[in-house]
Amino acid sequence: MWNKGGKKWNLPFTKQQAVCIAAGMGLYAAMAITSGLRGGSISDEGGLKRAGPGQGETIYDIEVSGLDKKEQHRKVPVRIPVSERRYSEKEAKKLFEQLKPRLEKEMLGDNESFAAIRSNLNLKKSLGEYGVKLRWESDNPELVDSLGGVHNETTKEKGESAVLRVSASDGRHEYTYEFHLTVYPPFLTPEEQAADKFLTWAGKEDLKQQTEDSLILPTIYDGQKLNYYLPKDGSYRLFPVLGLVMAALLHIKKGVDKQNQAKKREQQLLFDYSEVVSKLVVYIGAGLTVRGAFERISAGYEAGIREGKRETRPAYEEMLKTVSQLNSGVSEGRAFGEFGRRCGLQSYLKLSTLLEQSQKNGSRQLRQALELEMVSAFEQRKNLAKKLGEEAGTKLLLPLFFMLAEVMVMIVVPAFLSFY
Incomplete structure (x- = not known):
């Protein structure tokens, strides 16, 4: 944007920010206008509207003027609960008449009609859209229970009768329906019928042979020769899959272990770096050469390992390799350069560069640089220790959450059980 003088103005916000601000102000204005339109007198609008039957009460937050005798125009905030609307006698009677065909259709489930019940019924506890609750009763619960379960395993072929009664109530009015059912045995395939018949026969044989050590099954049944087999255990088929999964997990574990080892080595190198540099400063300050300092540090490390006073550390192991290279005739510059490259960290590469330069330019400035x-x-070591401490604190959060969940269960479960 340019001003009259031809200079460019630097706006304090971008175009996108300006659009967001304008949109916010526009929405505020729209809501303010809508609120103003709705904020008229309730008495002019016909009062507080009730929710329909079964939808529960509605809470209205309104402002009432005239409650304060001193300040008649002062608006006092009031929260008024308005209960749901109830059916009148005429409405309830009409509703219950309309509900019966719907109940008949829904309660049948997979059955064709009440005269041929072979599977479970669909008995609802309520019709929420109408605000009506249902309570079922059966005169033969061993055949048809109040939950809709049909127990027709031993029902005779000619069928058995049962009566279901349901009381429908909207809280004030109540109406009772009655349904007459005829229950038949479930449909069975020829194979299922043959198996059921054989099972019945086997049950009788079991009663006859109760004094025997085992149940002897017939080789001839209903004119047919029978052979008996134990079903194969197919659970072992899962073993090849488990083997593949374990192989994949081991491969992943190998990679993860390698990464963890590399990370652990890197941390140990960083921790030992300050110690290595300080020892080099001490020995070089005492008059030893760089090679002599390396040899003295390596010798002290080896002695500590032999006596069991020290654990294996990667930085000192690389120094041992460097001393071995020097003793085998490798030049000092090359040996120190390979020492830094084997360690692989920026700090060790910098140290190896300083040591290489000292071989080329002399060791006059080496001590000061070290x-x-x-x-x-x-x-750097202090910052690393601080970082590791923060990581340890983060890792403790998960067990703390588990402990918190356990404490919450110990508190909440007894509280819930006390209500029963």
């Missing part, structure tokens, strides 16, 4: 590097190394 002292500066030692200060930086100790600061």
